[in-house]
Amino acid sequence: MSNKITELFQIKYPIIQAGMVWNSGWRLASASSNAGILGLIGAGSMYPDVLREHIQNCKQATQQPFGVNVPMLYPNIQEIMGIIVDEGVKIVFTSAGNPKTWTAWLQERGILVVHVVSSVKFALKAQEAGVNAIVAEGFEAGGHNGRDETTTFTLIPMVKEKIKIPLIAAGGVATGKSMLAAMILGADGVQVGSRFVASEESSAHEAFKQVVVDAKEGDTQLTLKELAPVRLIKNKFYNDIQELYQSSPTVEELKALLGRSRAKKGMFEGDLDEGELEIGQIAGLIHDIKPVATIVKDMVSEFEVAKQNVIYI
Known part of the structure; x- marks a missing residue:
């Protein structure tokens, strides 16, 4: 080929x-x-x-x-x-x-x-x-x-x-x-x-891999465009973002919610609630x-x- x-x-x-x-x-x-x-x-x-x-x-x-x-x-x-x-x-x-x-x-x-x-x-x-x-x-x-x-x-x-x-x-x-x-x-x-x-x-993390395998159509969403757009699996952290959006947050408030090491916490350490779970629609x-x-x-x-x-x- x-x-x-x-x-x-x-x-x-x-x-x-x-x-x-x-x-x-x-x-x-x-x-x-x-x-x-x-x-x-x-x-x-x-x-x-x-x-x-x-x-x-x-x-x-x-x-x-x-x-x-x-x-x-x-x-x-x-x-x-x-x-x-x-x-x-x-x-x-x-x-x-x-x-x-x-x-x-x-x-x-x-x-x-x-x-x-x-x-x-x-x-x-x-x-x-x-x-x-x-x-x-x-x-x-x-x-x-x-x-x-x-x-x-x-x-x-x-x-x-x-x-x-x-x-x-x-x-x-x-x-x-x-x-x-x-x-x-x-x-x-x-x-x-x-x-x-x-x-x-x-x-x-094996727990993250399993979440990917279990994902269905519509389980991911692009969010946080004000910072850097990212596609995430919908979990507690994602829902917290959506709840914050209801109050028309500032960029500083979004950054405060995001904090540090969210991606590591989710994908590498396997925290499926508070971690950032990045994956594609596929x-x-x-x-x-x-x-x-x-x-x-x-x-x-x-x-x-x-x-x-x-x-x-």
């Missing part, structure tokens, strides 16, 4: 395992890379010394390409980038910031740069900044999201129409059929997050916890069958 994405990253299948906070440690990244896709370590939840340890462990666990996802709004960004260079990481996915800030600096050091966007406007800015590829992430995705609520299947063809560099679709992709649909609409590959949360190698189609290798095998098999069925229609 060779195309622009497999050639760019030197991987077998055009699938990227998303670098998600509290879910994407070295075990998930290395298992993904060993399965023939691109594994990403999620640096957003890691102190610099912890990130270095994860990179070193990942290098021991796989001989295949892997990368690091770096949300640029996080502190210690200069130290994080320095560690990435020191440890010889060759692929960086950036998000939540201006791609011009680090793209050239990383590329001068032999690193491929991919930037995550949620709109055509930011896709064009990323292309102008010189990134090697773009991830266009739709409204369906879990975690922090775009304010415009543009769905993946609307966003992908609109971005494809305007850019010339490789395009990766994200948001609502967890099966071979959705992978094929995204590629028919113009994507060269897909980035998958929620499906890999419910994997054996994910660093998510959770309604995730029914089990599997090894990464099995997830990838199932996706690729379903993709090939679906492709043949489309040919015969």
Whole structure:
């Protein structure tokens, strides 16, 4: 299955395992890379010394390409980038910031740069900044999201129409059929997050994984747009947010309710009431916890069958 994405990253299948906070440690990244896709370590939840340890462990666990996802709004960004260079990481996915800030600096050091966007406007800015590829992430995705609520299947063809560099679709992709649909609409590959949360190698708490498996249609909602839009499973914390909204809260009041370490409490520590439980709408189609290798095998098999069925229609 060779195309622009497999050639760019030197991987077998055009699938990227998303670098998600509290879910994407070295075990998930290395298992993904060993399965023939691109594994990403999620640096957003890691102190610099912890990130270095994860990179070193990942290098021991796989001989295949892997990368690091770096949300640029996080502190210690200069130290994080320095560690990435020191440890010889060759692929960086950036998000939540201006791609011009680090793209050239990383590329001068032999690193491929991919930037995550949620709109055509930011896709064009990323292309102008010189990134090697773009991830266009739709409204369906879990975690922090775009304010415009543009769905993946609307966003992908609109971005494809305007850019010339490789395009990766994200948001609502967890099966071979959705992978094929995204590629028919113009994507060269897909980035998958929620499906890999419910994997054996994910660093998510087992209680959170089970909540993802149990989730149904309508169990997630995008909220906290005044701070940073985030898609959450509806739990006590989510209900507390909605109750606060009834009083037309200030940004400061929303920040006070959010507090610190909500995501860690929910996804990593398993506090299903007070924690922030970030997951995509596609959770309604995730029914089990599997090894990464099995997830990838199932996706690729379903993709090939679906492709043949489309040919015969």
